[in-house]
Amino acid sequence: MAPGRIAQTALYQEVAERLRQRIFAHELLPGIRIDEQQLAVEYGISRTPLREALKVLAAEGLVTLRPRRGAFVTEISDQDLDEIFPLMAMLEGRCALEATRRASPEQIARLEALHRQLQRFAASNQIGRFFEVNQEFHLRIQEMSGNRWLRQMIQDLRKVLKLTRLFSLSIDGRLQQSLDEHVGILEAIRTGDALRAQTMMHDHILAGRQALVRGAGEEARVPS
Amino acid sequence: MAPGRIAQTALYQEVAERLRQRIFAHELLPGIRIDEQQLAVEYGISRTPLREALKVLAAEGLVTLRPRRGAFVTEISDQDLDEIFPLMAMLEGRCALEATRRASPEQIARLEALHRQLQRFAASNQIGRFFEVNQEFHLRIQEMSGNRWLRQMIQDLRKVLKLTRLFSLSIDGRLQQSLDEHVGILEAIRTGDALRAQTMMHDHILAGRQALVRGAGEEARVPS
DNA sequence: TTTCATAATTATGGATACAGTATTATTCGC
DNA sequence: GCGAATAATACTGTATCCATAATTATGAAA
Structure with a gap:
């Protein structure tokens, strides 16, 4: 984890917020798969908080979790x-x-x-x-x-x-x-x-x- | 995990559902703390899926996560x-x-x-x-x-x-x-x-x- | 050349281990 | 005797590791 971070909020919340912003900015387009491992590397964190963040976003409806298939940005019809x-x-x-x-x-x-x-x-x-x-x-x-x-x-x-x-x-x-x-x-x-x-x-x-x-x-x- | 289970749904979803039922049955009363470790032992699973389940329930508003304090059943006024x-x-x-x-x-x-x-x-x-x-x-x-x-x-x-x-x-x-x-x-x-x-x-x-x-x-x- | 089957690789889901922080209890000082 | 400070314990949060399932690629047969 980056040193100097006060970490008052849990890491998974920060990750969830960053992902939200990327989704809202249409950097992550609806339908595309969210690669856990790649993101973990990109953010320099382990997969655990990332997975928790994805669960939160799934509950919000922003991502759709397909069992054993991965996380996808939700598509709105x-x-x-x-x-x-x-x-x-x-x-x-x-x-x-x-x-x-x-x-x-x-x-x-x-x-x-x-x-x-x-x-x-x-x-x-x-x-x-x-x-x-x-x-x-x-x-x-x-x-x-x-x-x-x-x-x-x-x-x-x-x-x-x-x-x-x-x-x-x-x-x-x-x-x-x-x-x-x-x-x-x-x-x-x-x-x-x-x-x-x-x-x-x-x-x-x-x-x-x-x-x-x-x-x-x-x-x-x-x-x- | 119990053998003979087909496990089409993820474990965290099952755990979330079991917790929901216990909350709805008022076996877990509003305000009480949900002990991660104890529940993990009780269900015979690790803390990982349990934590993910709690995140889901938190998003639903059934439990409230207080950072560094734990999970509590939400109290409705x-x-x-x-x-x-x-x-x-x-x-x-x-x-x-x-x-x-x-x-x-x-x-x-x-x-x-x-x-x-x-x-x-x-x-x-x-x-x-x-x-x-x-x-x-x-x-x-x-x-x-x-x-x-x-x-x-x-x-x-x-x-x-x-x-x-x-x-x-x-x-x-x-x-x-x-x-x-x-x-x-x-x-x-x-x-x-x-x-x-x-x-x-x-x-x-x-x-x-x-x-x-x-x-x-x-x-x-x-x-x- | 195309399709099906099998094998290999990759990623997800779950378990375990470790570190850091908060709370509580105990001890020391006033 | 009471309050504050320090130490110990317990629990949250994060990382790493392992197993299983899914997908893809390769090879063989039609």
């Missing part, structure tokens, strides 16, 4: 996407509902600050930054809902979604459309209209999926 | 229940909605057969059997929804719920009330009223939680 997005819409809609009911003025102000950041990144067409802050925006609302399990569930699904190359935001006009939808959501939260916030968030998520379907085939390619 | 039940209600409601839209006459007939079984077990006050078939009833509707992710999500939450001793069905009158609610759900599914099926299932789940809250303190004890 279009049908999976069609099943997951409506779920996400429902769950995030619920978040918006609960968040609206419990929102404090400070929390709303924080959301609006994030929204202004989004506007800036959209104006300068910084899609990467927009993507990050957008995640932060949604995460914040999930936290505001006060329901730990609801938030966890959404995060788990989002991990699975990150397996695919979803660049709905890079589709022409989607960035502005997304911003407009955020304005509506914020408005509903600000005025305390929980049901409207729920509906708008719900439709916002589904609109993301719609943009994907429309832009199918022309999705951006990222050189691994 | 009342607040957790208050957060989980509305979620379950929403998710199972959604299942009922989708199931209604896709229901074939054969599937409906199968549901009604299960319902008749429930009536029999209720009449003879066989709570254990009722509980089992009740699970089957709900699971069937989840499968009918055709959404793999929705079903998985509900099953995951249900696992966590099984950590606690939830015997709402053993509370006086709840058995009959549950049956009545099922009648309503079945009626909605049969007539194709998806929205009504959703609402009724939603309320059915919440009613289970309500019964629990009312019956708090007087919950029945089940040996093992």
Whole structure:
């Protein structure tokens, strides 16, 4: 093990996180086999923590373990996407509902600050930054809902979604459309209209999926 | 390892399943520490597959791994229940909605057969059997929804719920009330009223939680 | 030339051994 | 007698080793 490491977190957790990042970065593409031995050598660790990390990722659905066959990055089908997005819409809609009911003025102000950041990144067409802050925006609302399990569930699904190359935001006009939808959501939260916030968030998520379907085939390619 | 075992599934999966059953049977109570070494000796296996099994259970939320402290059976608070039940209600409601839209006459007939079984077990006050078939009833509707992710999500939450001793069905009158609610759900599914099926299932789940809250303190004890 | 069977190689799954850290108990000092 | 510090013990975390199963390659036969 590398000396100087404080090792407060277990090694298998670190390995799991590194693998997650590589999967999310599409460096490890869905379907390919994850070579335990090679990775162990590459990371300079033994196979034991690596195997434990793979078990964790398998439980998250990011990798699929075939007995005696090895670990493979999970492949997500279009049908999976069609099943997951409506779920996400429902769950995030619920978040918006609960968040609206419990929102404090400070929390709303924080959301609006994030929204202004989004506007800036959209104006300068910084899609990467927009993507990050957008995640932060949604995460914040999930936290505001006060329901730990609801938030966890959404995060788990989002991990699975990150397996695919979803660049709905890079589709022409989607960035502005997304911003407009955020304005509506914020408005509903600000005025305390929980049901409207729920509906708008719900439709916002589904609109993301719609943009994907429309832009199918022309999705951006990222050189691994 | 026991000879004669075909061992198609990995050992860690078997161990995980055995531990799950012991946790669900409340043989391993929430909060207690799971002794790796002792269990390894007890099962006649090494610590390696046991540790992998614990990682899986941790991902499911059944056990909590405290770094350098060991594995503990997860403790569920009342607040957790208050957060989980509305979620379950929403998710199972959604299942009922989708199931209604896709229901074939054969599937409906199968549901009604299960319902008749429930009536029999209720009449003879066989709570254990009722509980089992009740699970089957709900699971069937989840499968009918055709959404793999929705079903998985509900099953995951249900696992966590099984950590606690939830015997709402053993509370006086709840058995009959549950049956009545099922009648309503079945009626909605049969007539194709998806929205009504959703609402009724939603309320059915919440009613289970309500019964629990009312019956708090007087919950029945089940040996093992 | 293609297909099937057998053998060899490689990788996964499980066991055992070792090191490091945390907890607990005992002893010493105040 | 009580509290703190140090030492010992026990358990987690990691590495190495071994066995078994799967896959691939090679050779022979059709």
